[in-house]
Amino acid sequence: MNKSSRSVMTFKNxxxxxxxxxxxxxxxxIRTAPLLARYTxxxxxxxxKPPEVAVNAGDHVKKxxxxxxxxxxxxxxxxxxxxxxxxxxxxxPGPMGVPAQAIEIIPDGLGEExxxxxxxxxxxxxxxxxxxxxxxxxxxxxxxxxxxxxxxxSPPPDKKVDTLILNGAECEPFLTADHRLMLEDPExxxxxxxxxxxxxxxxDRVFIGVEMNKIDAIHRLNEKAEEYGVKIIPLKVQYPQGxxxxxxxxxxxxxxxxxxxxxxxxxxxxxxxxxAAVTDAVLRGRPLVERVVTVTxxxxxxxxxxxxxxxxxxxxxxxxxxxxTEEPGKLxxxxxxxxxxxxxxxxxxxxxxxxxxxLPQDQAVNYRSGNCIRCGRCVQGCPxxxxxxxxxxxxxxxxxxxxxxxxxxxxxxCGACAYVCPAKRPLVQHNRRAKAEIRRQTAKK
Amino acid sequence: MDETSKNIPESDxxxxxxxxxxxxxxxxxxxxxxxxxxxxxxLIALAFPAAAGIWYxxxxxxxxxxxxxxxxVAAEAVWCKLAGKPVKATILDGSAAVTGVILALNLPPxxxxxxxxxxxxxxxxxxxxxxxxxxxxxxxxAVVARVGLLIALPAIMTTWPAPRGMGGTYPELKQFKTSVDxxxxxxPLSIVGTLPKITGHxxxxxxxxxxxxxxxxxxxxxxxxxxxSIGETCIPAxxxxxxxxxxxxxxxWRVPICYAGTVAIITGVVNYFCPGVTPSPLFHLVxxxxxxxxxxxxxxxVTCPITGTGCVIFAVGxxxxxxxxxxxxxxPEGVSFSILFMNALVPLIDRVSxxxxxxxxxxxxxxxxK
Numbered sequence: 001m002n003k004s005s006r007s008v009m010t011f012k013n014x015x016x017x018x019x020x021x022x023x024x025x026x027x028x029x030i031r032t033a034p035l036l037a038r039y040t041x042x043x044x045x046x047x048x049k050p051p052e053v054a055v056n057a058g059d060h061v062k063k064x065x066x067x068x069x070x071x072x073x074x075x076x077x078x079x080x081x082x083x084x085x086x087x088x089x090x091x092x093p094g095p096m097g098v099p100a101q102a103i104e105i106i107p108d109g110l111g112e113e114x115x116x117x118x119x120x121x122x123x124x125x126x127x128x129x130x131x132x133x134x135x136x137x138x139x140x141x142x143x144x145x146x147x148x149x150x151x152x153x154s155p156p157p158d159k160k161v162d163t164l165i166l167n168g169a170e171c172e173p174f175l176t177a178d179h180r181l182m183l184e185d186p187e188x189x190x191x192x193x194x195x196x197x198x199x200x201x202x203x204d205r206v207f208i209g210v211e212m213n214k215i216d217a218i219h220r221l222n223e224k225a226e227e228y229g230v231k232i233i234p235l236k237v238q239y240p241q242g243x244x245x246x247x248x249x250x251x252x253x254x255x256x257x258x259x260x261x262x263x264x265x266x267x268x269x270x271x272x273x274x275x276a277a278v279t280d281a282v283l284r285g286r287p288l289v290e291r292v293v294t295v296t297x298x299x300x301x302x303x304x305x306x307x308x309x310x311x312x313x314x315x316x317x318x319x320x321x322x323x324x325t326e327e328p329g330k331l332x333x334x335x336x337x338x339x340x341x342x343x344x345x346x347x348x349x350x351x352x353x354x355x356x357x358x359l360p361q362d363q364a365v366n367y368r369s370g371n372c373i374r375c376g377r378c379v380q381g382c383p384x385x386x387x388x389x390x391x392x393x394x395x396x397x398x399x400x401x402x403x404x405x406x407x408x409x410x411x412x413x414c415g416a417c418a419y420v421c422p423a424k425r426p427l428v429q430h431n432r433r434a435k436a437e438i439r440r441q442t443a444k445k
Numbered sequence: 446m447d448e449t450s451k452n453i454p455e456s457d458x459x460x461x462x463x464x465x466x467x468x469x470x471x472x473x474x475x476x477x478x479x480x481x482x483x484x485x486x487x488l489i490a491l492a493f494p495a496a497a498g499i500w501y502x503x504x505x506x507x508x509x510x511x512x513x514x515x516x517x518v519a520a521e522a523v524w525c526k527l528a529g530k531p532v533k534a535t536i537l538d539g540s541a542a543v544t545g546v547i548l549a550l551n552l553p554p555x556x557x558x559x560x561x562x563x564x565x566x567x568x569x570x571x572x573x574x575x576x577x578x579x580x581x582x583x584x585x586x587a588v589v590a591r592v593g594l595l596i597a598l599p600a601i602m603t604t605w606p607a608p609r610g611m612g613g614t615y616p617e618l619k620q621f622k623t624s625v626d627x628x629x630x631x632x633p634l635s636i637v638g639t640l641p642k643i644t645g646h647x648x649x650x651x652x653x654x655x656x657x658x659x660x661x662x663x664x665x666x667x668x669x670x671x672x673x674s675i676g677e678t679c680i681p682a683x684x685x686x687x688x689x690x691x692x693x694x695x696x697x698w699r700v701p702i703c704y705a706g707t708v709a710i711i712t713g714v715v716n717y718f719c720p721g722v723t724p725s726p727l728f729h730l731v732x733x734x735x736x737x738x739x740x741x742x743x744x745x746x747v748t749c750p751i752t753g754t755g756c757v758i759f760a761v762g763x764x765x766x767x768x769x770x771x772x773x774x775x776x777p778e779g780v781s782f783s784i785l786f787m788n789a790l791v792p793l794i795d796r797v798s799x800x801x802x803x804x805x806x807x808x809x810x811x812x813x814x815k
Contacts (some may be wrong), residue, residue: 016597018476064513097468245803258804290807315460321460327465336473345463363474364467370480370538371580377478378696378749384803387751390795407802415472422478423580 010236011246017380019069021174028304038104043306043312048074057088064114077138081289081309083112093344117285137281143271146352166208169242175291182217190277195218195226240414253407295321315345329364332357367424378417395430403434485540490686497679501608502554506601510549517545517564547587552675605672621682634777658724677737696744704739707764738780755798
């Protein structure tokens, strides 16, 4: 536990974005989307190697049927979200800005479903079998990084893990998907946590960290938490509370060593959405084909939270939310602090799409940056205790060696520095550039 | 189960075309904070000592403040025009105006017009723009100008008109009447500077300072009833400004606290053991430019260290130098010199007070091993 006596836990530094935007969608119940005419399921939805296509054009597939098979350990299975016909492999705009391969599926409306895998009793089942099931069902981290869940849950034998943390911080402004999920289906989240705790062999240190702005979710989770041996930790509303390293620090007081992974601090961190998917996989034998997505923004007519099938084109999600009131200036997948701006509404929803955020044109401006006045707000805000202003000065004079000495490689790219900068300097952007440049130079050697 | 948005007919739904989409890297939100807003708030905080100065020294002080500010902004505009920098944007960031007001509040209340003019050129050109403009200057521009003026025009810069409410407090100190018929007086600190010379150094002779260092006089000094620069005399107004600055997160509170604290401790120790050398610490806190400098000048974002530890080192350094100059130096006042000196050390202080990044071992040796 954190040494401090504060009842609400947190990490040092960080920022408080003025505009939270969560009120737009936090009271909107999760709704189910109607069947669409077409789905484009991206192939590369996991960190690591993309899976290999296991179907041919013209094949008929049932819902939950395997359509792409994991191509190694760090890879994840992909399943059909609907029953229908495979039209073929097409190119769609990818969430990272580069075109991506996707399997196009035309639903037939018959609603045929693959036979579910046998339900497992997680309290008695062999942890290896549980892990196998998670891998089978194509689970990846649903918070954004989309690292295959079974990989995260199998730490190498020399790493001792004693703590599992579920990330329910949802510190990004605007996003409410995890909030609604914890509120409406707390049991799935808790069971998922307990299952993962069992896989890791952790009995007593399974935590769910939830920011205090989701007090209703904390109460709902607490009703059943004891039954599953899970502890709910209220966290201070502070960005980036949901960053792995900061979350571990807030809850356990430990620091993940520089360049290390959470398991180096004897922790594993998983997303709450992933936990619910684990429950689906273990208790209901269903692979991951849908997720809760927040469709929001001030230009969205009726912002809300929808359970969307993987492969839903974003334009259809916007349609579900009643369209727009004015032409948006930015489309962001994820939250406004770390999400990715898109250039097309044809980009599909993938396993890690937590939000679809539309910003008005007047918020989509690139500010003219001014001189650094050394106000130190970036330093006060940096959750990694770096000095973004000094790094930026080094990058601007092409001193990447100096940037490296200033520990730019530890930057999380959370964007807190660029958010708070009164001179609107592109601080985190400079950090990204320095990191890329340093990696390139290291690769050359 | 299946439901589109409630109450909206399909035909009514306006879909985005994506024509106007801007693609940029995150973060996609930005705080409403701006450099100009920061400067604006500093100006609001400066309004307290400025108002107090005008009340104590009359409209002539207002005229000096206005003139200095206008000259500073004009100097900035001229430089930008000549250097081919954006004139309007540079002026609108408000930094020249802040420098102007701080410099004005550091001037004697009745200076002739060419003093603000020279001061503005010194502050903006030599103090700031020559280094590359806002944010690049190692020294506080207002302090540069003040020191420049003090050295170049010592007589004018040390002629102090008597403030409102000083009738007969120091009748023996009315040295001369100026042409504008203003009654002048010495500042308490300048009297201190002269006293030991008059009576010789007697380390244990307390009586030297009794005339200027009594509780009721300290009370008078505190509220501003003393000779001095426009902005430095009224301590309550300065403290109000300080509260505002700290609340707005515009200054690091460690700087004024450590600066004033260090001066109080050093003068206190010296006063305790050798009461003939220097007056009481309370006297030091409420006289001269210490409070004003500790709140408004040493705290300048650009020229003070960035981390909390750095600010402590910086402020303690300022305090030590100020005490040394005040007690043993030739000048009666030492804040400007000490701030300038410590400004020069800021890059070094920043280096030694660098933060330990998250996840790194506390010692530097581990880093070298990597």
